[in-house]
Amino acid sequence: MSLITNVMDHSLDDGYAEAAARRKAQGEAGGLPKTLRAKLGLASGLVLAALVVTVGAAQARVAAPVVAKERQELIDRIDRETSAADKLEGDVDKLRDDVSERQRAALSKSGGSGQADLVGVLSGATAVHGPGVKLVVNDAKEATTGGGGNPRETADFSDTGRVRDRDMQRVVNGLWASGAEAVSINGQRLTALSAIRAAGDAILVDNKPLVPPYTVLAVGDAKKLSTRFQNSADGLYLHALEENYGIRTSISTESDVRVPAAPSVIVRTAQPSTEKGTS
Known part of the structure; x- marks a missing residue:
């Protein structure tokens, strides 16, 4: 009890008390100068x-x-x-529009009207419309909202719910293999010379960046095209992405799908060889 009483009676250290008394004796500190x-x-x-x-x-x-x-x-x-x-x-x-118009004119001179139309469709030089399918592929919700960190920080971001360039490559190749006659992604017509690749975090189609969701339009026999694609290896691959990584997809048959012409078509010609082959 004596220790507690001493602490209560002498709450201020003796050294502090002596310093305060010394300043008081010398006069108030911090005042205005006297001299x-x-x-x-x-x-x-x-x-x-x-x-x-x-x-x-x-x-x-x-x-x-x-x-x-x-x-x-x-x-x-x-x-x-x-x-x-x-x-x-x-x-x-x-x-670019003038060049494309001249290229289309050159293609139209390649033969009869039926052959010219077929060449224009196959080369992507002319716009196409008709029955087909509409396939929408989008990143997972967690990837678009940024939950759990930035999925772009990893080079292999397949497990983060982002759609990659090779995913879209498989989708397009699967549609071609299933009988599509013309395909476009977000309004970009795909031809035999088109490239789908990645540049950093973006997916490029013929060097033009695309923004999700990726809307793929394919002209062809709507029901057969949809069924064949969903049952193909590429369709099952897309379904696996949806089940395992949350990537959102939807496919529907359309009565009239409109696919624009390719913005620039490289015209190439071929001639039969005059040399006889050997058996």
């Missing part, structure tokens, strides 16, 4: 600080119009360059 020299020093410091602030404000005021002018010049330059880039892009689109 003339100290007062002059304080006044000089205040004047110097005010001078520095005043000079800085004056320089900032003088430099403000210059900075504003340089900023406006930079904005104007960006606007000019953007307009020039837009004009060049428009010119490229016009030239």
